[in-house]
Amino acid sequence: MRVLFLVSVTLALLALATLVWTIVNKTVGYTAVQYAVQPEALTINGQATGRTLDDLSENDLSLVLAEGVRVARLRVFVLQDVRGASQDEFSGLSQQSIEEVLAGRHYPAELADLPFNQLDTNQAAQILEANLSKSDLRQIVLDEIVQPQIVKGWSLWESLTNKSGIEHAALEKFPQARLEWHSWLNWKFISSPLDPRRPDATGLRPALVGSLMIILITILVAFPIGVGAAIYLEEYAGSSRLNHLIQINISNLAGVPSIIYGMLGLGIFVRALSDLTSGNILGTTTANGRTIASAAFTLALLILPLIIINAQEAIRAVPNSLRQASYGLGATQWQTIWHHVLPYSLPGILTGTILAISRAVGETAPLILIGAATYLTQDPTGPFSNFTALPMVIYRWTTYPQAEFGNAAAAAIVVLLVLLLSLNSIAIILRNRFSRRLS
Numbered sequence: 001m002r003v004l005f006l007v008s009v010t011l012a013l014l015a016l017a018t019l020v021w022t023i024v025n026k027t028v029g030y031t032a033v034q035y036a037v038q039p040e041a042l043t044i045n046g047q048a049t050g051r052t053l054d055d056l057s058e059n060d061l062s063l064v065l066a067e068g069v070r071v072a073r074l075r076v077f078v079l080q081d082v083r084g085a086s087q088d089e090f091s092g093l094s095q096q097s098i099e100e101v102l103a104g105r106h107y108p109a110e111l112a113d114l115p116f117n118q119l120d121t122n123q124a125a126q127i128l129e130a131n132l133s134k135s136d137l138r139q140i141v142l143d144e145i146v147q148p149q150i151v152k153g154w155s156l157w158e159s160l161t162n163k164s165g166i167e168h169a170a171l172e173k174f175p176q177a178r179l180e181w182h183s184w185l186n187w188k189f190i191s192s193p194l195d196p197r198r199p200d201a202t203g204l205r206p207a208l209v210g211s212l213m214i215i216l217i218t219i220l221v222a223f224p225i226g227v228g229a230a231i232y233l234e235e236y237a238g239s240s241r242l243n244h245l246i247q248i249n250i251s252n253l254a255g256v257p258s259i260i261y262g263m264l265g266l267g268i269f270v271r272a273l274s275d276l277t278s279g280n281i282l283g284t285t286t287a288n289g290r291t292i293a294s295a296a297f298t299l300a301l302l303i304l305p306l307i308i309i310n311a312q313e314a315i316r317a318v319p320n321s322l323r324q325a326s327y328g329l330g331a332t333q334w335q336t337i338w339h340h341v342l343p344y345s346l347p348g349i350l351t352g353t354i355l356a357i358s359r360a361v362g363e364t365a366p367l368i369l370i371g372a373a374t375y376l377t378q379d380p381t382g383p384f385s386n387f388t389a390l391p392m393v394i395y396r397w398t399t400y401p402q403a404e405f406g407n408a409a410a411a412a413i414v415v416l417l418v419l420l421l422s423l424n425s426i427a428i429i430l431r432n433r434f435s436r437r438l439s
Helices: 002-027 058-068 071-083 087-094 121-131 134-146 156-161 163-173 187-191 205-236 241-253 258-272 292-316 320-328 333-361 365-370 390-397 404-438
Strands: 028-035 148-153 178-183
Touching (some): 002 028, 002 156, 058 134, 156 163, 187 205, 205 390, 258 292, 258 365, 333 404
Antiparallel strands (some): 028 148
């Protein structure tokens, strides 16, 4: 039996290591990058700089922007990156003076009374230089002028073991491209919006925000209901046929495929209760019930049986002598549950919750049926917003014909794993803290 256990654990660890290596192997490696304009060919006053972007100063970068970017785009960057305005505010701000638009920001004093829509390229570039960091200016130059595009990527293993072959293949197929070491997982990838056209420019921010909001609401809904149901079934419910039937159904629901819960969520939360889940009942204007609220309620239904069953087992493990001692001191049943049974069983309840949340984080089928977007550039702003989520983005990227989107999907999987491990770590810390208090 011991040998069988060791073999099983070894195989499981090998499978896990293989999975992790497969993902990491696609997140880092050499890439062939083509530029619309070579960094050394950027011009200032009509003359090529002959320097890389890292060697250019803030003033050099602003001069490059003034010469290579249309004034309308520069005004957008001033409003967006300096003022922090949303697109809905652009038209109104364009009619105001520089002093009104950029109150509290840096700008040449002589421009204070100038209408914003009369800014020329040099003036807009000066404002950007005065308010943005060198890295921000560099990023604008990259996106607007240099426009790097990854045309081919290689895995980490290939990059480490066959560099000469990669150089030969890149030179043969993409003679104008540069071979660069690239990590698909970086801060820009995490903090940027989605881009369905360029795998090297796409980001995860709307999906990451959507996943965090869904999981938070799911926990807030499922945890108290699940623990409350477990308390009732273990401490208050008798052994009647009805309670026995409820217990059987809860056990059966724990094994129902997630796509069935997606169909249930579509019928109940998206359609029947659309006025509630879209926020119409509260005065918001979301067009339908395909919102974060619907997704969270559906996932709460999905994990509710798991939380109930695990909480029941944890409550059942509390020694009956503890209850009897509490009753002997004159405590009521609820006082006994609240002050003795729940604290004693909380570590086990949190363990079950960890397992349930781990399942909910990676679910894709229910989100597809509910109507999660696969492409969304704006972050969700609340429970009544349309949304996308990490599993949806990963699923979508794996269906794209460009192989480089597969690398972006691998990086997104790493982010999903980190999110999952972070949530689990928080729950484990809480569980251990309660365990130490009990001991």
